[in-house]
Amino acid sequence: MSTKPAIAVDKLNVSFGDSHVVKDLSFAVASGESYGIVGESGSGKSTVLRVLSGLNRDWSGMIAIDGGVQPKARDKAFYRNVQMVFQDPYGSLHPKKTVDDTLAEPLAIHGIGDAEKRIGRAMAEVGLPASFRFRYPHQLSGGQRQRVAIARALVLEPSILLLDEPTSALDVSIQAEVLNLLQALRKERKLTYILVSHDLAVVAHMCERLLVMQFGRGVEEMTARTLAARNPQTAYAQQLLTASEGFRRG
Amino acid sequence: MEQPLLELDNLRVDFHTPTGIVHAVRGLSFTLGRERLGIVGESGSGKSMTGRAILDLIPHPGVVTADRLRFRGQDLTTMDKGARRKLRGRHISMVMQDPKFSLNPVQTVGHQIAEAYRIHHKAGAREARERSLAMLEQVQIREPGRVYDLYPHEVSGGMGQRVMIAMMLIAEPEILIADEPTSALDVTVQLQILKILDDLVTQRGMGLIFISHDLHLVQSFCDRVIVMYGGKAMETLPAAELADEAARARRHPYTLGLLGCLPDLDHPRAELATLKRDPAWLA
């Protein structure tokens, strides 16, 4: 059994000009684990994902994937291993490309053959009917687009999936379907997830462990069980929990 | 028994597009008194359209019809455009989702609040400014003088929404329609804004229509709730009953479905229940 964590981050610092967005962040995610990062706007949680994925190259610290330390610019092999699902289903698919084009593109970039079969399989796995294959994004609903985004992330068969608020732009009933899909896929393919969200209930449902971030720092790391028992150690985490319970009059 | 603030009977909003008629709202009926009424639904349920129809803000090619649409006994359907416009802001007002998009970026926030006052009351610049500053205090903004001169991009989301509320309440309307007023805000800020709204509505004895997709929030904030789907009301019920386990048997299957598919910190499940849409609900 490998003891190397799938993802290890040590003293990560990210700044955009004068603003120091991520400060001395360290955490590790084991292989096959689902790890949540929770925070409000300005906490730096989405920036962490962008740095992990290689989209953002202005950072200092150490990032290791499966034991291998990562440079700022990643190579193609990295992208076969690590993929991302974005928040906004209305912005993450190219408006002028059909579902087929979108799924074929990563295969073409990596020179992977039998695209026909792989595309068909990817669509079936995310529950999209085959008849949707040549639709354009504007002919799909938000939930359907997000399924395409998930299929696109999985068509290269990565082992790590970075999920940036994948359901916050979706209706509650669609969110349930997509979350169930993500759970099933993780089990089936033994994937490692990092799920970023502002919604504590979603994170508690999807993740085993989670990190609470505030103003760029990791405030508290806890298990989902601690969260469900409403037993956090820091005041900020308690504040988030109380706020998630809804409005209290008086 | 006091006259209701708003009476709505069989409201219909139809959009006549080149490719066919889209029925956004189909036959919605309710009355609003001095209470907090929540309208809950997913996207496409018609909840936002309802708010806009009351204010006569439905764009072409939308058509609004109703058997009865009365504000304090006055018939809104037979009113002319000018009279309808006078109601807007002065008697019925609306707060929308994102202050980034509803505040004019090239005017200071204070100026916009003062202007909102002067549209409805004859007042000089100084009086309008005084009233605006007073209003900013009422929405818990600590340095009203400083904030008055800020531009919308210089204030945070929560403060921007407070400015919106100040702007929309300064003319002292009887009804406030809030369309997803806290959806763009962080959770901790949301509750602050709701408290401000709650206090103002109670103090002034207003009627509040709170439109949201967040069932949880509406259940904890409102007095009564209308659950909408596909342009129709599935059911209308007291908000407390939504959380009441004992009352579940009386719930409409759509409401139960919505409640069931939410992840719940206190009741962890391996898989979330999904909503089975029954076409009979749209009939």
Place this chain on the structure above:
Amino acid sequence: MSDVTTAHTSWHDWLISNDPVSRRQARLGQLYRQWLAFRRNPAAMVGLAIVVLLLVVAALAPVISPHDPIAQALDKRLLPPSATYWFGTDSLGRDIFSRIVYGTRVTLVIVLLVVVTVGPIGLLIGCAAGYLGGWVDTVLMRITDVFLAFPRLVLALAFVAALGPGLENAVIAIAFTAWPPYARVARAETLVIRNADYIAAVRLQGASQWRIVMKHVVPMCLPSLIVRSTLDMAGIILTAAGLGFLGLGAQPPIPEWGAMISAGREQIFDQWWVATFPGIAICVVALGFNLLGDGLRDVMDAR
């Protein structure tokens, strides 16, 4: 009769289908839907009709024109419009109607040559500058600025002085000053597009910068390019006419409309038809391209 209608409706259904079964059906379906939207705009249809008329007349010029456009008949100079000479004759006895008909070919050649070179070059330069940023952006944009600084007619004069007058040199002169706006607009659009999640997604697949620009950024800039080109055509026609008027464009006896107006300006009060008919032709064609461009913009580039 019913066979024709059922054939029509089944084509329509095939194109309009929400579940296309091939890439071709999907793309054709998209174009068809755009056509249906375009068709609802009466002004756009008028513009299309004018442009189609231009193309048809140019194609069928030998068939349509009653007389030889360059044959001189010095005993028939400056005759007013009549049954034989529909638009009258010019100072060398040539039939003006036939010259206008053949002039459509000249106009089309100029417009197409310019647009076909200028559009792609401007697009590529703009997208590359916008996406790659850094020194590439700076260098390309300063080059663009240099070309943008030249007034069209002055540059054309310079070309003519250097290379001599003629149709090809006029086209080159116009092209040289027409491409910068396309580059600028493409760059501005690219700056917005490159922050989109769908571009981030393709970066995350390991695509090279070249692939991203050509396959993902350029397709998003195409609709506005097509619209701008169409609207620009009117301007190009007017510039070419201006050059022709100055004697710098197509040389006699080629029937270029601008040159025809110039030739008729001495006689404008007594023999008004010599300058007026070519002038009307220029107006109508420029208007047609403008209306077509507006219609295309509503359908393709709606903001």
